[in-house]
Amino acid sequence: MSSIEIEDRLGITFCNRQSIAIESGEGCLVWDEDGNEYLDFTSGWGVTCLGHSHPLITDAIIKQAQKIIQNPNSGFTYSPSRAKLLETLSGVLPDNLAKCYFANSGAEANDAAIKLARKITGKSKIVSTLASFHGRTFNTLSVSGGRDNTEQFLPALEGNCFVPFGDFPALSAAIDDKTAAVILEPIQGEGGVRIPDDEYFAWVAFLCKERGVLLIIDEIQTGFCRTGKFFAIEHSQTIIAPDIMTMGKGIAGGFPFAAFAVSASVDKQLNKGDHGGTFCGNPLACAVAAAVVNYLQAENMADKVARSGNFMIDGLHKLRDKYPSLIGPIRGKGLLCAFELGSDHLVTKVTEAALIRGLLVTPTRNRIIRLIPPLIVTQAEIAKGLELLESALASVVTRH
Numbered sequence: 001m002s003s004i005e006i007e008d009r010l011g012i013t014f015c016n017r018q019s020i021a022i023e024s025g026e027g028c029l030v031w032d033e034d035g036n037e038y039l040d041f042t043s044g045w046g047v048t049c050l051g052h053s054h055p056l057i058t059d060a061i062i063k064q065a066q067k068i069i070q071n072p073n074s075g076f077t078y079s080p081s082r083a084k085l086l087e088t089l090s091g092v093l094p095d096n097l098a099k100c101y102f103a104n105s106g107a108e109a110n111d112a113a114i115k116l117a118r119k120i121t122g123k124s125k126i127v128s129t130l131a132s133f134h135g136r137t138f139n140t141l142s143v144s145g146g147r148d149n150t151e152q153f154l155p156a157l158e159g160n161c162f163v164p165f166g167d168f169p170a171l172s173a174a175i176d177d178k179t180a181a182v183i184l185e186p187i188q189g190e191g192g193v194r195i196p197d198d199e200y201f202a203w204v205a206f207l208c209k210e211r212g213v214l215l216i217i218d219e220i221q222t223g224f225c226r227t228g229k230f231f232a233i234e235h236s237q238t239i240i241a242p243d244i245m246t247m248g249k250g251i252a253g254g255f256p257f258a259a260f261a262v263s264a265s266v267d268k269q270l271n272k273g274d275h276g277g278t279f280c281g282n283p284l285a286c287a288v289a290a291a292v293v294n295y296l297q298a299e300n301m302a303d304k305v306a307r308s309g310n311f312m313i314d315g316l317h318k319l320r321d322k323y324p325s326l327i328g329p330i331r332g333k334g335l336l337c338a339f340e341l342g343s344d345h346l347v348t349k350v351t352e353a354a355l356i357r358g359l360l361v362t363p364t365r366n367r368i369i370r371l372i373p374p375l376i377v378t379q380a381e382i383a384k385g386l387e388l389l390e391s392a393l394a395s396v397v398t399r400h
């Protein structure tokens with residue numbers, strides 16, 4: 001029986017599956033069980049920032065696993081590996097963020113941020129945005145404005161509200177005396193790579209300070225050089241000082257890991273027992289994350305990504321010139337890029353046609369395809385990916 005048949009029989013499936021079983025990967029390439037090669041423009045949902053099987057990551061895993069994987073009494077005891085990561089992160093985080101804690105997934109980091117914001121402010125309302133995505137735990141689902149299947153899980157956590165992303169007056173009007181925090185992605189990723197005006201975050205940060213509301217910035221998809229800055233919030237002309245910033249995905253290059261950082265004043269209001277978890281900040285994940293973050297910094301990856309991103313966006317514009325009736329708006333910052341097609345049906349068709357040609361892309365709801373290659377992607381690989389995409393588009397046009 002094939003892997004696909006076994007998974008179909010014994011695994012729970014919450015999504016539409018692509019009928020390939022990925023066996024291995026190297027750099028931007030992956031291979032399925034039958035030896036077919038694919039160019040990965042998904043990075044496993046924007047995670048594998050250094051590509052697949054990067055020796056830096058495998059070495060870090062092996063070396064740390066040979067020492068220790070999980071501390072005795074977990075977080076009760078200190079860890080050299082965790083200390084190293086904390087030091088490394090302090091060199092890249094926004095200056096006002098004084099302390100970090102670690103989690104195992106983006107949703108878990110956001111969940112903790114929301115929970116702690118409620119404790120610190122003594123209030124419960126979270127203002128979020130339409131089309132946002134912050135995770136699938138109950139807290140995070142209750143502040144995600146982009147899911148269309150949440151009704152079946154109702155009632156959600158009460159009192160939260162959603163305003164259009166980038167609409168400052170709407171956000172301002174939504175904040176009231178019950179509001180604990182505002183949670184925002186710097187660029188909406190799952191929402192289809194939505195980029196706000198340059199000054200939006202400066203206004204939001206000012207407003208939150210003025211009203212005594214915490215600002216939670218979710219850099220889970222946009223952080224760690226993905227958008228051509230170390231954190232996407234750095235695109236703002238004004239320095240933004242979040243009260244809490246959450247991180248995940250690229251932080252450990254594919255090893256499951258996440259984090260949140262808080263300002264000194266938030267930290268002062270946290271107490272023992274407020275948060276924790278068996279695997280939080282385990283030495284193995286910390287060693288991998290420290291290696292990845294160090295590498296991104298040493299290689300000046302953000303600048304490289306900005307250049308690669310421009311090359312990719314140029315290529316997408318050239319494709320639109322060839323298929324003006326097929327390709328709609330194109331959006332991107334660094335290597336977080338998206339383009340719209342006329343319908344979700346077309347997105348499915350183009351995604352399938354790309355797969356057949358050896359290119360993996362990320363279909364997103366609302367007629368959007370996202371291109372999120374590993375940050376180490378070369379211009380030759382981007383050109384190859386666009387060539388495969390063009391062939392996929394051409395085949396769909398022909399059949400249309």
Ligand SMILES: Cc1ncc(COP(=O)(O)O)c(C=O)c1O
Pocket residue numbers: 045105106107108110133134135136185189190218219220221222248249
């Ligand atoms: C902005 C953002 N926040 C949170 C999450 C949830 O992260 P995870 O899937 O690791 O729980 C995601 C995942 O796509 C995300 O894009």
